[in-house]
Amino acid sequence: MKRIVILGAGTGGTILANTLSRKLSGWNITIIDKSQQHIYQPGLLFIPFRLHGYEESGDVSQPIRKPLPDSVDFVSAEVTGIDYSANKVETTAGEFGYDWLILAMGCRVDPTAIEGLSEAMGRSAHTFYELEGALALQKALDGFKEGKLVLNIAEMPIKCPVAPIEFVFMADYYLNLKGIREAAEVEMVTPLTGAFTKPVASAALNDIAAAKNIKITPNFETASVDHEKKVITSFSGEKVEYDILASIPPNVGPEVIDDSGLGNGAGYALTDPHTLKSKKADNIYVLGDNTDVPTSKAGSVAHFEAEVVEANILREISGQAPHPDFDGHSNCFIESGYGKALLIDFNYEIEPLPGNFPLAKIGPFSLLKETRLNHWGKLAFKQVYWNLLLTGHLPGDPLLPAAMSLEGKDVSLLSQKRH
Numbered sequence: 001m002k003r004i005v006i007l008g009a010g011t012g013g014t015i016l017a018n019t020l021s022r023k024l025s026g027w028n029i030t031i032i033d034k035s036q037q038h039i040y041q042p043g044l045l046f047i048p049f050r051l052h053g054y055e056e057s058g059d060v061s062q063p064i065r066k067p068l069p070d071s072v073d074f075v076s077a078e079v080t081g082i083d084y085s086a087n088k089v090e091t092t093a094g095e096f097g098y099d100w101l102i103l104a105m106g107c108r109v110d111p112t113a114i115e116g117l118s119e120a121m122g123r124s125a126h127t128f129y130e131l132e133g134a135l136a137l138q139k140a141l142d143g144f145k146e147g148k149l150v151l152n153i154a155e156m157p158i159k160c161p162v163a164p165i166e167f168v169f170m171a172d173y174y175l176n177l178k179g180i181r182e183a184a185e186v187e188m189v190t191p192l193t194g195a196f197t198k199p200v201a202s203a204a205l206n207d208i209a210a211a212k213n214i215k216i217t218p219n220f221e222t223a224s225v226d227h228e229k230k231v232i233t234s235f236s237g238e239k240v241e242y243d244i245l246a247s248i249p250p251n252v253g254p255e256v257i258d259d260s261g262l263g264n265g266a267g268y269a270l271t272d273p274h275t276l277k278s279k280k281a282d283n284i285y286v287l288g289d290n291t292d293v294p295t296s297k298a299g300s301v302a303h304f305e306a307e308v309v310e311a312n313i314l315r316e317i318s319g320q321a322p323h324p325d326f327d328g329h330s331n332c333f334i335e336s337g338y339g340k341a342l343l344i345d346f347n348y349e350i351e352p353l354p355g356n357f358p359l360a361k362i363g364p365f366s367l368l369k370e371t372r373l374n375h376w377g378k379l380a381f382k383q384v385y386w387n388l389l390l391t392g393h394l395p396g397d398p399l400l401p402a403a404m405s406l407e408g409k410d411v412s413l414l415s416q417k418r419h
């Protein structure tokens with residue numbers, strides 16, 4: 001029997017296991033993951049603040065097997081090697097041969113890459129990018145009465161590049177709810193030139209941060225963290241003091257990707273940005289945070305990529321060439337506090353623009369604008385994630401096509417920029 005092996009049962013791997021298993025008969029589909037739990041990562045943002053029903057691990061996790069179809073073989077093991085010339089994967093549970101291989105092992109934080117950060121972790125510094133860190137940050141904030149809360153992005157790229165600005169917006173909201181906002185400073189220290197990677201959205205988010213009295217310190221490339229003195233230092237010698245450091249350490253892909261010769265040196269698989277095929281092997285596809293493609297590392301991206309990878313594998317199995325259909329499409333709600341959120345939708349070519357989403361005039365969501373409906377969309381997404389997205393049942397065209405639509409977007413801004 002022919003075999004497809006998927007490495008990683010996170011967002012992208014789980015969607016693909018579900019959709020491929022419905023489309024292919026007579027194939028064995030095996031999915032391998034080292035974790036026991038599937039984490040709903042967008043919920044990690046709220047755990048430090050005990051907001052919107054997120055307080056403990058059960059609020060963001062389910063057994064990893066649960067959203068996978070029964071027809072797919074799940075192997076609980078760590079992937080330790082990929083021999084792509086022999087079509088073979090090595091794991092802690094033995095070897096697996098394949099006809100087609102999918103890389104979907106995401107990325108992880110690596111505090112060891114910054115001098116002093118590992119020593120500070122769990123003491124004066126915590127990361128909400130992982131469940132354990134989000135819970136530790138919650139404890140630290142429980143005891144916080146006054147002082148300086150600093151969010152630091154150590155370096156780019158990171159997954160979900162809007163999560164840092166959401167974190168400081170949430171911090172402002174939380175400290176106000178606690179009645180201690182006046183006694184606290186909130187600062188975001190970033191290697192970017194502003195709040196986000198894309199200029200129009202960055203300008204809008206910088207304005208919101210300024211109105212909330214949140215300081216943004218840009219162009220700060222973090223060199224070291226001193227836990228004793230509670231200070232972070234940049235490569236150019238700039239220093240920022242803190243009382244609590246919410247750290248986003250460097251993000252790296254799995255070592256096994258580089259060790260097997262499929263990676264770019266930072267654990268991200270060398271990937272064709274449009275077909276999503278590995279640049280190193282003809283029978284390997286990549287999706288989600290594990291790719292090196294130049295768009296955001298986000299769950300929405302893993303979802304749109306899963307559609308393109310599914311279609312291309314089915315094409316190749318039936319003897320056709322893959323289509324270069326992936327356009328870098330990404331979208332994300334940005335929670336801004338006080339029951340409001342923004343929404344952004346963009347791709348490789350077109351940065352986030354104002355307008356309505358997904359339909360012109362009707363919306364109902366608003367792009368690049370704070371609304372209550374966007375906030376309810378963000379909160380409702382958890383149920384959508386577990387029940388529709390992971391199982392591959394989210395409606396596509398015309399509501400959520402894999403390729404970005406200009407429908408509802410203010411394209412006049414685009415033409416002004418181009419002329």
Ligand SMILES: Cc1cc2nc3c(=O)[nH]c(=O)nc-3n(C[C@H](O)[C@H](O)[C@H](O)COP(=O)(O)OP(=O)(O)OC[C@H]3O[C@@H](n4cnc5c(N)ncnc54)[C@H](O)[C@@H]3O)c2cc1C
Nearest residue numbers: 008010011012034041042079105106160288289298299300
């Ligand atoms: C705080 C935070 C907030 C976020 N908010 C949003 C949001 O609002 N919207 C949005 O779209 N995205 C958001 N994201 C990003 C989103 O969660 C990820 O981009 C998405 O989950 C990526 O899916 P993936 O399948 O590529 O990787 P993952 O879902 O991370 O899955 C990777 C899987 O691979 C497994 N794995 C790794 N290495 C190995 C190995 N060697 N052997 C076996 N298994 C392995 C892991 O155990 C994991 O299960 C957020 C992320 C964070 C951290």
